[in-house]
Amino acid sequence: MHPAIRIDGVTKRFGNVQALDGIDLEIAKGEFFGLLGPNGAGKTTLISALAGLVRPDAGRLAVMGHDVVAEYRAARRQLGVVPQELVFDPFFTVRESLEIQSGYFGIRDNAAWIDEILENLDLTAKADINMRQLSGGMKRRVLVAQALVHRPPVIVLDEPTAGVDVELRQGLWAFIRRLNRDGHTIVLTTHYLEEAESLCGRIAMLKQGRIVALDTTRNLLRRFSGHTLRLRLAPGHVLPDTLRARASAEAEGSRLFNLANCDEIEGILAGLRDAGCRIDDIEVGKPDLEEVFLRVMERG
Amino acid sequence: MDGFLTLLYKEVLRFWKVSFQTVAAPILTALLFLLIFSHVLERHVRVYENVSYTSFLVPGLVMMSLLQNAFANSSSSLIQSKVTGNIIFMLLPPISYAQFFAAFVLAAIARGIVVGLGVLLATLWLVDLSWRAPLWIAAFALLGGAIMGALGVIAGIWAEKFDQLAAFQNFIIVPLTFLSGVFYSIHSLPPFWQQVSHFNPIFYMIDGFRYGFFGVSDVPPLLSLGVVAACFVVLTVFTLWLLRIGYRLRA
Numbered sequence: 001m002h003p004a005i006r007i008d009g010v011t012k013r014f015g016n017v018q019a020l021d022g023i024d025l026e027i028a029k030g031e032f033f034g035l036l037g038p039n040g041a042g043k044t045t046l047i048s049a050l051a052g053l054v055r056p057d058a059g060r061l062a063v064m065g066h067d068v069v070a071e072y073r074a075a076r077r078q079l080g081v082v083p084q085e086l087v088f089d090p091f092f093t094v095r096e097s098l099e100i101q102s103g104y105f106g107i108r109d110n111a112a113w114i115d116e117i118l119e120n121l122d123l124t125a126k127a128d129i130n131m132r133q134l135s136g137g138m139k140r141r142v143l144v145a146q147a148l149v150h151r152p153p154v155i156v157l158d159e160p161t162a163g164v165d166v167e168l169r170q171g172l173w174a175f176i177r178r179l180n181r182d183g184h185t186i187v188l189t190t191h192y193l194e195e196a197e198s199l200c201g202r203i204a205m206l207k208q209g210r211i212v213a214l215d216t217t218r219n220l221l222r223r224f225s226g227h228t229l230r231l232r233l234a235p236g237h238v239l240p241d242t243l244r245a246r247a248s249a250e251a252e253g254s255r256l257f258n259l260a261n262c263d264e265i266e267g268i269l270a271g272l273r274d275a276g277c278r279i280d281d282i283e284v285g286k287p288d289l290e291e292v293f294l295r296v297m298e299r300g
Numbered sequence: 301m302d303g304f305l306t307l308l309y310k311e312v313l314r315f316w317k318v319s320f321q322t323v324a325a326p327i328l329t330a331l332l333f334l335l336i337f338s339h340v341l342e343r344h345v346r347v348y349e350n351v352s353y354t355s356f357l358v359p360g361l362v363m364m365s366l367l368q369n370a371f372a373n374s375s376s377s378l379i380q381s382k383v384t385g386n387i388i389f390m391l392l393p394p395i396s397y398a399q400f401f402a403a404f405v406l407a408a409i410a411r412g413i414v415v416g417l418g419v420l421l422a423t424l425w426l427v428d429l430s431w432r433a434p435l436w437i438a439a440f441a442l443l444g445g446a447i448m449g450a451l452g453v454i455a456g457i458w459a460e461k462f463d464q465l466a467a468f469q470n471f472i473i474v475p476l477t478f479l480s481g482v483f484y485s486i487h488s489l490p491p492f493w494q495q496v497s498h499f500n501p502i503f504y505m506i507d508g509f510r511y512g513f514f515g516v517s518d519v520p521p522l523l524s525l526g527v528v529a530a531c532f533v534v535l536t537v538f539t540l541w542l543l544r545i546g547y548r549l550r551a
Contacts, residue, residue, distance in 0.1 A: 014551070052550065053388065053391055053551065054551045055546060055551065073394035076393060081388075083388055085385050087384060087388060087389075088386060089381075089386045089389065090384070091313070092313075097389075100309075100310050102306075103303065103305070103307075103310075104303045104390070105303065105394065106302040146389065150393075
């Protein structure tokens with residue numbers, strides 16, 4: 001069985017910049033996959049290569065088993081892309097834009113699905129309004145709708161929530177989650193790492209055109225991050241020698257313990273109690289993708 | 301096929317939605333040319349026997365408007381889509397480059413013919429036109445519109461900014477159309493400029509188109525048709541090649 005996306009040895013150079021440097025990646029059908037990396041890491045170039053907007057110098061890409069160059073028409077029917085830039089055609093209304101986009105994919109009577117998308121993205125009231133008159137957030141929703149008109153099994157969202165308010169973000173993710181539950185493969189790039197953490201089952205991190213980490217979100221969190229214990233002692237109290245070496249100093253007299261597991265908390269608190277230390281403030285931190293990201297980027 | 305038809309429909313709808321600017325304005329411009337030139341030259345210039353200068357002028361103005369607007373349609377649509385970024389909506393779907401080309405060229409022909417017909421209808425009450433060879437009129441109108449539509453696609457693909465497109469239009473298209481015999485017969489030119497005119501493909505479009513009305517022309521209409529058809533084939537092959545390699549559309 002073909003994976004949803006298969007990328008073999010893809011390279012792309014723009015002048016002196018090696019945008020993609022031998023990318024190999026396979027994304028299974030039904031995955032919610034995150035593509036993370038700093039600006040200029042190659043995320044958008046990779047997505048563009050997948051969509052046929054960028055032609056790789058070497059390597060092959062396939063969507064649902066269809067080569068994006070040799071079988072570009074079949075590949076593009078399988079793919080819906082939400083571009084990063086807020087682009088729109090100022091000549092048309094929201095509904096016209098969606099009808100035209102459906103037609104490009106060879107779908108004539110698509111009114112029922114268009115209505116459903118409009119409703120899910122809270123655009124029904126704006127359906128007959130010209131694109132120029134929409135706010136930035138509304139235009140972003142239309143971009144999502146345009147990517148979905150042909151019911152593609154693979155949906156790529158390139159920074160879909162950049163500059164979008166919280167309400168829309170939550171509504172959008174609820175809709176995308178539902179599409180994922182219905183079997184659509186989702187590929188997401190975002191700078192909001194908490195979004196990637198909560199949505200993506202697997203994540204690839206890119207740096208300078210190379211994949212520097214690829215694993216399930218859970219494994220990445222386990223490998224590169226962990227629980228922490230942050231505490232501040234009452235004035236005049238100091239950590240006992242047995243604990244001092246394990247803690248790092250933080251602002252305002254706080255001390256941070258990196259924990260291998262939560263059981264260690266009990267031992268630390270017992271040590272403090274035995275030393276007669278009084279605690280003013282205490283906080284347990286959960287593993288977080290931002291820390292993973294920073295560590296991977298430092299290492300990569 | 302549906303993708304092609306939708307792109308064609310969208311391109312026609314695009315100019316039709318702003319028809320005041322894309323259709324009415326060029327018709328008015330052509331009428332102003334006709335009024336001024338006929339007022340100044342009607343009594344002083346006679347190009348063909350039994351054909352008044354104003355009558356001679358009308359087919360030339362119709363064809364000039366048709367050609368300029370065919371070029372404007374494909375070129376302006378492409379540059380707008382590129383600059384605003386919405387060209388992505390046409391590049392992501394499974395539309396082949398040949399379909400892409402055909403849709404833009406046919407929409408350009410459509411706008412050219414709508415404007416040309418508008419100029420013709422608006423001037424019919426001013427002049428007495430004969431219709432000696434309607435098929436020649438149709439052939440040159442279609443081929444002329446197609447050539448300029450293809451040139452518009454090339455210009456729209458090549459240009460990265462509006463001023464580059466304006467330069468293409470002002471320094472290539474406008475001089476070629478104005479110096480193509482719209483306002484005069486090339487026989488009235490000095491021998492050197494007569495020779496130069498023969499290298500202007502738009503001269504053959506205008507001359508052949510005019511032949512369809514009056515049955516007379518500066519060069520044999522079959523020669524004009526041959527030159528125009530050859531130009532169309534060359535431009536089509538070149539434009540399809542540009543689209544196939546994704547020049548300035550797909551990085």
